[in-house]
Amino acid sequence: MNITFHVMxxxxxxxxxxxxxxxxxxxxxxxxxxxxxxxxxxxxxxYLPHWHPxxxxxxxxxxxxxxxxxxxxxxxSEWTLVGACLFGSILxxxxxxxxxxxxxxxxxxxxxxxxxxxxxxxxxxxGSVYDGSNGTASAVLHISIVAVTGLILxxxxxxxxxxxxxxxxxx
Ligand SMILES: [Zn+2]
Numbered sequence: 001m002n003i004t005f006h007v008m009x010x011x012x013x014x015x016x017x018x019x020x021x022x023x024x025x026x027x028x029x030x031x032x033x034x035x036x037x038x039x040x041x042x043x044x045x046x047y048l049p050h051w052h053p054x055x056x057x058x059x060x061x062x063x064x065x066x067x068x069x070x071x072x073x074x075x076x077s078e079w080t081l082v083g084a085c086l087f088g089s090i091l092x093x094x095x096x097x098x099x100x101x102x103x104x105x106x107x108x109x110x111x112x113x114x115x116x117x118x119x120x121x122x123x124x125x126x127g128s129v130y131d132g133s134n135g136t137a138s139a140v141l142h143i144s145i146v147a148v149t150g151l152i153l154x155x156x157x158x159x160x161x162x163x164x165x166x167x168x169x170x171x
Contacts (some may be wrong), residue, residue, distance in 0.1 A: 001045050001128075002054045003063040003093055005142060008149040009041045010034075010089030011070045014082045015152050018159035031084040038088025046092070046120035048141050049127040049134035056101065063090075073160045082159070092118040 017030045054062060067086060074082050099112030119125045129138060 001042075001050050002052055002059045003090055004054060004059050004066065005045065005145050006038075006042050006089045006093065007063045007066045007070075007086060008145055009045070010038050010086040011066070011082070012149040012152045013037045013041070013089070014070075014074075014078070014085040015156045015159050017081060017085070018078055019156060027081075030081055034081055034085035035088035038085050039091060042089055042092045043118065043120045045141065045145070046118075047125055047127050049129055049137045050141055051129050051135065051138040053142060057105070060101070060105070075159065075161055078159050092121065096121045 013034050017034050020026065020030060052059075070082055070086070071079060095113075096116045096118055099110040102108040102110045116122055120127075127134075
């Protein structure tokens with residue numbers, strides 16, 4: 001699946017987790033939960049049948065832009081949570097495809113593993129579709145991710161910078 005959609009699920013996970021408990025213990029648990037949920041959802045979405053709506057260059061730019069926007073709109077106190085969620089949601093691709101992409105796009109000779117670590121990137125378990133089949137399922141999947149992420153952003157805005165109130169220091 002395009003990285004852009006993985007970034008969306010990472011942001012959504014962070015948004016959902018933000019309002020949950022704020023003691024130091026909770027904060028640590030949330031980082032772990034966000035990271036794990038990110039990896040888990042990455043697997044689920046890669047397993048389900050999907051096309052790749054964006055070419056990898058466009059995909060990478062969208063993903064980076066979305067990441068910057070997410071951090072830009074987020075309270076600084078939640079940056080680690082956003083970071084953990086995003087890191088989990090893109091980690092499988094970083095490990096399995098990062099070296100190849102760095103080589104193709106930047107000409108960097110990053111050593112890659114001789115096998116893919118995550119089962120949803122193996123031929124048997126990957127839902128990647130390249131022959132034009134399963135178009136409806138793929139469209140439903142992508143639209144659902146966008147819609148659910150949008151709904152979550154709308155319903156749980158507490159991660160984002162509060163508007164108004166002028167300059168309040170010490171908070
Ligand atoms: Zn993947």
